[in-house]
Every structure is written in C-alpha cells, then in structure tokens.
Amino acid sequence: MLRSVIAGTGGYLPARVLTNDQLAEAYNLDTSDAWISERTGIRRRHMAAPGESTADMAAAACREALAQAGADASEVDAIILATATPDSAFPSTATRVQEKLGIHRGFSFDISAACTGFIYAVGVADSMLRSGACRCALVIGAEAFTRILDWTDRGTCVLFGDGAGAVLLRAEDEPGERGILSTHLHSDGRHGDILQVEGGMVRMAGREVFRHAVSKLASAVDEALAANSLAKADVQWLVPHQANLRIIDAMGRKLGLPAERVVVTVDRHANTSAASIPLALAEAVRDGRIRQGDLVLMEAIGGGLTWGAALARF
Numbered sequence: 001m002l003r004s005v006i007a008g009t010g011g012y013l014p015a016r017v018l019t020n021d022q023l024a025e026a027y028n029l030d031t032s033d034a035w036i037s038e039r040t041g042i043r044r045r046h047m048a049a050p051g052e053s054t055a056d057m058a059a060a061a062c063r064e065a066l067a068q069a070g071a072d073a074s075e076v077d078a079i080i081l082a083t084a085t086p087d088s089a090f091p092s093t094a095t096r097v098q099e100k101l102g103i104h105r106g107f108s109f110d111i112s113a114a115c116t117g118f119i120y121a122v123g124v125a126d127s128m129l130r131s132g133a134c135r136c137a138l139v140i141g142a143e144a145f146t147r148i149l150d151w152t153d154r155g156t157c158v159l160f161g162d163g164a165g166a167v168l169l170r171a172e173d174e175p176g177e178r179g180i181l182s183t184h185l186h187s188d189g190r191h192g193d194i195l196q197v198e199g200g201m202v203r204m205a206g207r208e209v210f211r212h213a214v215s216k217l218a219s220a221v222d223e224a225l226a227a228n229s230l231a232k233a234d235v236q237w238l239v240p241h242q243a244n245l246r247i248i249d250a251m252g253r254k255l256g257l258p259a260e261r262v263v264v265t266v267d268r269h270a271n272t273s274a275a276s277i278p279l280a281l282a283e284a285v286r287d288g289r290i291r292q293g294d295l296v297l298m299e300a301i302g303g304g305l306t307w308g309a310a311l312a313r314f
C-alpha cells in the first residue's frame, strides 16, 4: 500500500526574541507578563528581522528536514506551503522556497487555511503522494505573523510570533506501519468574521474563537481516531496547534494524556499560526521525544473558521 512517510522534520526561528515585558515596552502596550502568561501560557516569541522573508524562514526549516532525512533537494518534486503571511500574492512563497533550495523541477504552491494550514497542507500532500502525482514533497508551515498585527490592539498583538517548520514526505510502497494514517479537514465560513485579516491586520473576537476551539478540536480528534479504529490510549504524542495553553491542556485532558506526552512550544514561540505544528514536531524529534514508530496526533483550528486533525505513525 502506497503511503506518505515522514522522512525528516525541520524548524527555524528568527534570532530576535521578545519577552512579554520587552514586547510591552517596545510597543508601548498597556499589558503585563502576568496577564499574558496566565491567560495564554505565552512568555516570549520570536520576531523576523526586517528583510527576513517568510520564504527565507521556510527554506531554513526545509534544509533541516532534508538533512535529517538524508535527502538531496533534487529528490523533491513538490513543495506545498501553508501561510497566512505570504511574501507576495504571486509568485507563491512555495515557489520562492523552490528557488532558494535550487530545485528546478516539479511543482510548488501555497495553501491558505490560517492556523489550520499545516494540517491542510499535509492532507493535500498525502493525497497527491498516494495518487502518484509526486513522490517526495516538502510540506511547510511558515509565517511572518508579526507583520500583520495591529500593535494598538493588546488583545491580539501579544498572542503571535514568527517562524517556520517543515516535514519531508516520501511515498513508500511498503511502509509497514509508518506514514500519514489519515487527515480530516473542515471549514465553516459562517464564522469567518471572528478571526480575520481586515485592512491588512488581524482582527479577533478572542472569546468567540475560544468557545469554538475545544468543541471543534475534540470532534476532529474523535473523527481521526474512529477512522483508524484507534483508541485515545493508543496516542503517544499530541502535537497540537499552539495558540493557547488552556486549549492545549483541555485537549490533553480529553485524550487522557499525561502532560509530558503533549508537545508544548506556545510558552516560547507564542502562536506561529501554520508554522506551530511543524515547529513543535521538529523540536520533539530533535530532542529525542518523538521516535520512529510513535503514533502522533496533530490538531488545529484557525481563521475561516478552519479546523482539522491528522494522525501519523513516525
């Protein structure tokens, strides 16, 4: 059976780090470290340097994923990049990454599904790999999110950060148990107004988003487990979208997972939108937590509303 196997993971974070206090001071915000960390778990975030593009960050994450897989860029025949902060409407950021990696064949395109973008990108890539449309795909989430924040809106600007993560997926004919087991994508445009970019800036009704988050994520997780005849107890790692520690903790509790089985980066990265899941994956693979054979559950919700889940055996 043809399956998409995760051959490598990579992540990149810009050098500049701002703690909550430094952010408050830099942008003259009426907020506090206590308010931000108590409600969200966020303590600091990375910020892209002037001139550092979404494609630059994505390419750096891809280089680590390629190196970890022992793959050469020439093997890649598809680049699928999820972002809410593309460098331009066109060329796509994925095509810019293709050029930066010196790849001159295959195809590349961007996906827009806000914070759910990486789950969508994995879903699309997995379908294309299993159909034979490509054999080796870089799947990326990359964001320069701090470029679309309204620094006078303390309710949203404290929540986000910049970065990129990537996975290298290879089509394998006899993967054993390994690979992407299934992806589950959803959207409902009726709730588009509660989290959107308007006039070039993020606008969010935080309470409303929170209200939808836990129930929609829980139903996507149930769907993913049922589709694979798996039980909650089979999940070894939860790698959730990193928006808010309270939402992450609620999902961990729902799955009955001990805290050490939930990969958390929101404290150090804040919400990096489409980049948050692949960044968390890269970190947990790098430090030896996630190992070959482990069952990993990913879930996300974001503007659209969009939401979804993916199950993968590493």
Ligand code: COA
Pocket (backbone or CB within 6 Å): 030, 031, 032, 035, 036, 039, 040, 115, 154, 155, 156, 158, 204, 205, 206, 207, 208, 209, 210, 243, 244, 271, 301, 302, 303
């Ligand atoms: N610092 C200090 N006070 C702040 C603040 C900040 N950064 N941001 C908002 N406040 C104030 C508000 O002005 C409000 O004050 P008021 O009561 O005097 O009017 C008060 O805090 C409560 O605001 P509210 O927005 O109701 O807070 P909340 O408890 O809902 O927490 C969020 C706000 C954003 C942390 C929370 O709603 C949340 O996490 N939502 C989900 C967001 C999310 O995950 N988005 C991404 C999805 S991909």
